[in-house]
Amino acid sequence: MTQLFSVSALAADPGQDRTAELEKKLEQSLQQIQALSARITQLENASKTTSPGQANPTANVTPTAVQEKLSAQEQRLEKLEKSVEQVASSAADQSSNDSNILGVPVHGFIALGYGHLPNPPNLPNTVNSKSGFQMANVDFYFAPNFGDQLKAIMELNLEYTEQGVLTYDLERFEIGYTFNDLVNIWAGRFHTPYGEWNTAFHHGHFIQTSIDRPRFVAFEDQGGVMPSHTIGVMESGTARVNGGDRVSYDFFVGNGSRIIPASDGNNLGIALGNQLEFNPVGDDNGNTAYGGRVSYQFNNTFTLGAHGLSEVVDTYDGNNVRLNSTKLNMLGAFYLLEWNDWESIGEYYRFKNDDKFGANGTNGTHNSWAAFAQVSYTFGNIWTPYARIEKAELDQTDNYFASLASGRTYTRQVLGLRWDFNKAAALKFETDRTHELEIAAPDEKYNRTRVQLDVKF
Template sequence: MRTYKLSSLLSTLLIGGVLTSTSSAFAETDAERIKNLEAKLDAVRTELSQMTSGMAHHSNSGAGLPLHGFADIGFATNNGSLTDNQKGFFVGSLSFYLSPNFGDRVKALIEPNFEITPAGEVAVDLERVQIGYTVNDALTAWGGRIHTPYGYWNTGFHHGGQMQTSVLRPRFLDFEDKGGILPAHIVGLWGAGKVKAGTGKVTYDVYAGNGPQIADDPSLPNSATNLGTLTINQAGDNNHQAMMGFNAGYEFFGNLDGLKLAAHGLKGDVDSDVSAGSNTELNMFGGSAVYLANDWEALSEYYHFNDNDKSGNTGSHKSWAAYAQIGKSFNDWTPYARLEKAVLDQSDNYFASQASGQSYARQALGLRYNLNQNAALKIELLNSDFAAEANRTASSYHSLYAQYAVGF
């Protein structure tokens, strides 16, 4: 396709207009000639405007899909068992964010993620594939594979290491294949929105989808014999029992600007492949308190479990998990500290079947330095204590992590 400079095109059209007008100049009065020239110039301006608009439209529509993402690398060492705690340099993850533009209301988010398994192999996951429609601020409806909207961390930081202040997530809130005890992803429907109330806003999330199952995981160390990890049912629900949940909160403004309080809950049946015939009704309820203002970051979440054994006669089992993290930014420096703990009933098949279902306590101290708004260096010290429980061995160790994380 040929391209022309607008200035050359304008000159050509103007010269053509002048020559045409002069051929009949002797038959026209000065006033008529001026009137005709003005009409021709108006026509040229209109044509140029249409051409410019068309080229701009063509340029925008052919610009392609914007590509954003996150990547990180790091180093880890500890004084624990080498079998369960690898040491040395590592590649973290490479996560891409694709957000096609379909207009003001139709939305989509596709997030392919590349990460290294404990065996050193590259694994690829479609962490999120969701398509939505925004009615107004009070309602956006989504469908597909989403991040389960409980608490704050799971939807606040996603898979980008550069987004979160710390190197590691709280262990019990990690992703399913990283030690998490809750389904961090769900395939189904999700509705979310905000409604003005008083000086602040009420926020809500409601969702329903395929519940997970606990399945064998060949990447687990030998110490995790007869244990599995949560697996997302992406092709359909294996037990035809939907998992449902909510997250309702209030965002304060004015003197309490930056504070958000919320309550969350989740319910659904979970089968375990590693414990034949095991079926548990997962019941979780809890809350979160978050303050993000005046260079402070204060995060806390609580999860209470009251699970029912539907395949045996052991009744209901209560467990809980919580964390609190606080950090303060001093220009580009952010020191932070976190406490986390999980007390998990081992007579509950939901936790007893998971490799990550062991009770533990952990403390973390760290420092983050922002090289710029897209890159950060972090160092983190951790002390971890795992309880001696049925079929599990007690362990205690110290860890050091360093991370270089970028966003683009």
């Protein structure tokens, strides 16, 4: 399926250039014809006013000679007109052909900003842990339409790591078939359907109110502790009930994730720690991931839902030696409120993970939880202040969380202001405070202040 995806830099349409050139020549020819016609009139008037026997200064240029030039110019003009019609018709046919077969609109997002972090934390795999100007990402997405039922979504993301290495990733690559509103089948790499944030907000920062996602539902390479991507098959659908209410669902099966040492081209000797990896070319332990979400929306205003997933996740060292294995089990709930200019989103995750294999032969069950809630209000469709609180209580005797570089207990408070000064651009001002608990080291407390420009195209 990945062979179906390509990014092509299309040159300007040569048919349009040819048409413009011929139209320019037509305009020049019309100007010459007007000049020749004026000359004929001048010669005819001169012949009428010249007395017999009087020398005519224009005798060497007769109306007949000018008329011959005019006739030749008209023939040239006629050929040019035919050429313009042919090229324009060909260009129109090609444009129609391209739009129907090859033409895929390119859209995307750009995010860049400045961050101030007075006391950087001494923690591995901590995103945005430096002060200064930052290039967040450039994200491209394509949505080719193959007809009424066959669809596709492709998303290519370019971003710099904390070590200044440019990386790229095919974040989404989905082929879908729509039977009706209730049955839609998708195959490929998709965002794992849980909660509201991971389902609604993707890699374009512009589409979400805040600068970043809540930390524990961040993407795998940015410190998230949830498998935010899955390669497999997903079925989704929606139905109207009770007049204006809506029931929606998403269910999936696919490759489970694994935990491996982070690798992003770092050669600075900086410890990056471990992160989740979504097994793009096959499941490492043959244990299929499955799960999904269901929701009920009341009168297009309030959505309440439940979500869950289960998979076996193994941890490997740099030599691909398995260190431990955990059965990841998650159940939870989420809500979304959109009422007038108010918006609020909240999610709760309850983990009950089982040790399958460990260095010490451990075999037990570990309970953890994580949650966040964000609220915002928009003034005049331009100014949107927002606030968010996050908290995660993650059992450090759980091999799953203990193996992840960012699998620590923490709390975070966020305050921000979004300014939509253009329909395609927003400026965000944000400050947050984070407290991370450490077991064998002092707790980490740090503040950040950031400003970010998000643009869509």
